[in-house]
Amino acid sequence: MNFEPDDNQAAILDGLEQLITTQKIEPPKHATLVAFSETLDAELAVSGFLDIAREEGFSPLDAALIVERIARLPLCAEVATSALVGPLFPIDALQRPLAVLCGSPLGPARFLPHARSLIVVEDENVSLISVTPDRVVPVESLFAYPYGRLESVEGLAVQRFGRDMVTPVLRRWRLSIAVEAAGLMQAALDTVLEHVRTRKQFGRALGSFQAVQHRLATAASTANATKWLALRAAWSDDEAICAMAATYAQDAIPLFTYDLHQFCGAMGLTLEFPLHLWTYRLKALLGELGGSGGQARAAAELTWADAA
Amino acid sequence: MEFGWNEDEVRYRDRVRKLLDERLPSNWSEIAVHGPGSKQQTDFSKSFCKTLAGEGMLIPHWPRAFGGEDGKSWDHFILGEEIWAAGEPRGPQYMNVNWIGPVMMRYATPEQQQRYLPDIVAGNVIWCQGFSEPSAGSDLASLQTRAEKVDGGYVVNGAKVWTSYAGLADHCFLLARTGTGKSGIVILLVPMTSKGIQVKEIDALIGEGDIHELFFDDVFVPEENRLGAEGQAWEIISYALQNERIGIPRYAFARRILDRAIAKLKADGRFDDPVIKDRAGRVLAKCEAARMMVYRVVDERAKGAPPSAFGNLARFSVVQADHAVSDFMLEYMPEGMLGDDPMQQAHHQRAIAAGIASGAAEIQLNLAARRFLDLPSE
Numbered sequence: 001m002n003f004e005p006d007d008n009q010a011a012i013l014d015g016l017e018q019l020i021t022t023q024k025i026e027p028p029k030h031a032t033l034v035a036f037s038e039t040l041d042a043e044l045a046v047s048g049f050l051d052i053a054r055e056e057g058f059s060p061l062d063a064a065l066i067v068e069r070i071a072r073l074p075l076c077a078e079v080a081t082s083a084l085v086g087p088l089f090p091i092d093a094l095q096r097p098l099a100v101l102c103g104s105p106l107g108p109a110r111f112l113p114h115a116r117s118l119i120v121v122e123d124e125n126v127s128l129i130s131v132t133p134d135r136v137v138p139v140e141s142l143f144a145y146p147y148g149r150l151e152s153v154e155g156l157a158v159q160r161f162g163r164d165m166v167t168p169v170l171r172r173w174r175l176s177i178a179v180e181a182a183g184l185m186q187a188a189l190d191t192v193l194e195h196v197r198t199r200k201q202f203g204r205a206l207g208s209f210q211a212v213q214h215r216l217a218t219a220a221s222t223a224n225a226t227k228w229l230a231l232r233a234a235w236s237d238d239e240a241i242c243a244m245a246a247t248y249a250q251d252a253i254p255l256f257t258y259d260l261h262q263f264c265g266a267m268g269l270t271l272e273f274p275l276h277l278w279t280y281r282l283k284a285l286l287g288e289l290g291g292s293g294g295q296a297r298a299a300a301e302l303t304w305a306d307a308a
Numbered sequence: 309m310e311f312g313w314n315e316d317e318v319r320y321r322d323r324v325r326k327l328l329d330e331r332l333p334s335n336w337s338e339i340a341v342h343g344p345g346s347k348q349q350t351d352f353s354k355s356f357c358k359t360l361a362g363e364g365m366l367i368p369h370w371p372r373a374f375g376g377e378d379g380k381s382w383d384h385f386i387l388g389e390e391i392w393a394a395g396e397p398r399g400p401q402y403m404n405v406n407w408i409g410p411v412m413m414r415y416a417t418p419e420q421q422q423r424y425l426p427d428i429v430a431g432n433v434i435w436c437q438g439f440s441e442p443s444a445g446s447d448l449a450s451l452q453t454r455a456e457k458v459d460g461g462y463v464v465n466g467a468k469v470w471t472s473y474a475g476l477a478d479h480c481f482l483l484a485r486t487g488t489g490k491s492g493i494v495i496l497l498v499p500m501t502s503k504g505i506q507v508k509e510i511d512a513l514i515g516e517g518d519i520h521e522l523f524f525d526d527v528f529v530p531e532e533n534r535l536g537a538e539g540q541a542w543e544i545i546s547y548a549l550q551n552e553r554i555g556i557p558r559y560a561f562a563r564r565i566l567d568r569a570i571a572k573l574k575a576d577g578r579f580d581d582p583v584i585k586d587r588a589g590r591v592l593a594k595c596e597a598a599r600m601m602v603y604r605v606v607d608e609r610a611k612g613a614p615p616s617a618f619g620n621l622a623r624f625s626v627v628q629a630d631h632a633v634s635d636f637m638l639e640y641m642p643e644g645m646l647g648d649d650p651m652q653q654a655h656h657q658r659a660i661a662a663g664i665a666s667g668a669a670e671i672q673l674n675l676a677a678r679r680f681l682d683l684p685s686e
Contacts, residue, residue: 001311001312001317001382001603001606002309003603003604003607003608004309004607004611006309009309061309061310193681193682193683196683197682197683197684204684204686205683207677207683207684208683208685210674210677213673213674213677213678213681214670214673214677216677216683217620217624217673217676217680217681218624218673220621220680220681221621221624221625221628221676224601224604224618225597225598225600225601225625226597228597228601228603228604229593229596229597229600231309231311232600235309235310235311236311241596244589244596247589247592248593248594251590292590293582295589296585296586296588296590296593297582297586297589298589299589300579300585300586300588300592301585303589304571304588307570307571307574308571308574
């Protein structure tokens with residue numbers, strides 16, 4: 001048991017920090033619902049960070065540390081699916097960025113306007129559809145991810161990977177939800193902490209009121225619990241623990257985002273204030289893969305499959 | 309970063325489980341339901357802790373100089389997890405090994421160590437914690453029990469309340485006031501047979517014999533029974549509470565009880581209900597999240613880092629998990645509270661105290677807000 005990064009992990013995270021510094025990443029200067037950065041996305045791919053789980057001697061935990069760190073940035077990139085789900089597929093079978101859907105391939109999917117491959121999970125099969133931006137209709141929404149949907153699958157190349165791929169993809173998808181949520185929660189919390197330390201009402205900093213302090217301390221407990229359970233899930237790559245981690249994260253998102261927005265008042269409802277860049281990614285993750293109920297039932301079934 | 313157990317730790321956990329399997333009597337659940345402060349559990353703890361001592365599993369984490377084995381922090385925690393998951397058969401003596409002994413090793417005089425530690429090492433003594441008062445619960449520093457300095461010692465007058473295990477305790481770890489403020493508090497190690505002490509049991513939801521009122525009427529305490537210097541008490545209390553707050557792996561008992569509950573729901577054909585499955589999955593996630601929060605604190609401790617405010621966050625997550633399990637069973641298995649399952653009731657009684665004992669959950673949030681989040685005070 002060791003909660004500190006080992007030498008390899010520290011080196012990965014140092015390299016990532018250097019990339020982030022080089023990119024001079026700041027919150028968008030203009031009001032925007034979505035802050036997708038093609039440059040950041042491409043740099044992460046070119047630098048090899050998104051393929052780390054494929055490398056010998058590295059693991060999903062190393063990939064998860066990257067996902068968590070990038071999720072804390074105000075700009076978003078397609079990282080979680082590429083770093084955690086992508087390595088399940090042969091490297092020459094897919095092109096990134098990736099999008100992922102459950103059920104119909106025609107539903108709205110995160111990152112689809114930029115994606116080159118769409119992973120579709122059905123009950124008995126996993127398909128990989130090669131997509132090009134001209135086949136995607138952008139979907140506008142409040143969610144702080146770029147969304148789009150395929151107009152049709154006609155003429156698109158489809159690779160089928162069969163039912164054996166369903167369980168691994170669901171496992172890593174759940175893991176990616178939990179790990180990304182952990183990074184988003186921490187960044188959102190940090191933003192609100194800064195606000196309540198400086199914003200004064202009734203002659204005092206908002207953060208000095210106990211009613212505010214208790215809820216933010218609770219949020220800190222939630223963010224940290226999400227992170228450590230998600231990282232344990234990544235380390236184990238265990239189906240049940242990945243489902244537990246996603247359950248915990250999705251279950252916590254409604255109260256967590258409610259409290260954080262409350263303490264920013266009307267300012268938190270504007271696009272000028274960057275809180276939504278994290279909270280509206282969290283709200284998008286809340287509904288992934290059947291929502292918290294879907295993950296909770298899966299966690300229960302997997303954990304107690306043999307209980308009698 | 310990795311979250312696995314090494315071979316030694318796996319072997320150690322197996323050894324603890326084997327011991328518990330072999331040495332806990334078949335009627336342990338009937339004993340446990342009486343509560344950790346009951347005569348039944350107290351009597352049982354005295355024989356069971358002797359057994360643990362004989363197997364080197366009572367105080368393995370203590371230094372060899374004090375009778376321990378210089379055990380690793382993680383081994384101590386594994387021991388605590390397994391014992392708490394079994395319903396804490398050490399009864400009141402968990403306090404002795406978790407914090408009273410360690411506090412004495414750090415702050416007591418050699419004479420005091422010689423006087424008090426051997427009985428703890430032998431698993432043969434009960435201590436109670438004379439902290440809370442009618443007007444000083446979470447606000448512990450406002451305590452009013454007086455310790456007046458006299459020739460050769462102190463004369464104590466005042467009242468304590470919510471004192472666990474006092475009815476059968478041999479000694480009281482008492483906080484009393486010699487002056488004003490936190491520096492005006494003194495710690496006295498008081499024999500419960502001292503003249504002028506009166507103990508009154510409080511009927512409560514958390515088990516018979518568990519909490520008490522304690523009255524001190526001109527109780528003389530010799531000076532050699534003072535722990536630490538005058539003015540040092542708050543430092544000692546802070547150290548004690550750091551050990552106490554994460555000392556109890558409550559999520560382990562909660563998870564064990566949840567596993568039992570699911571086995572019963574499955575046997576009764578009720579686990580296919582998607583609502584029950586949904587709720588069970590959420591509660592399970594809370595337990596495992598709390599486990600990871602506590603493990604992070606133990607990891608800090610194992611590396612010799614000073615205690616951090618992360619422990620306050622961890623304690624809060626443990627309280628949430630404990631209550632979630634209890635509420636799940638109240639909703640879907642109320643029959644357990646109606647005589648069907650003594651262990652369910654035992655868990656419930658511990659869970660409802662989890663966010664109150666040793667500093668309320670809201671105190672943990674206060675501390676976390678100031679020390680972990682760096683939020684301003686009023």
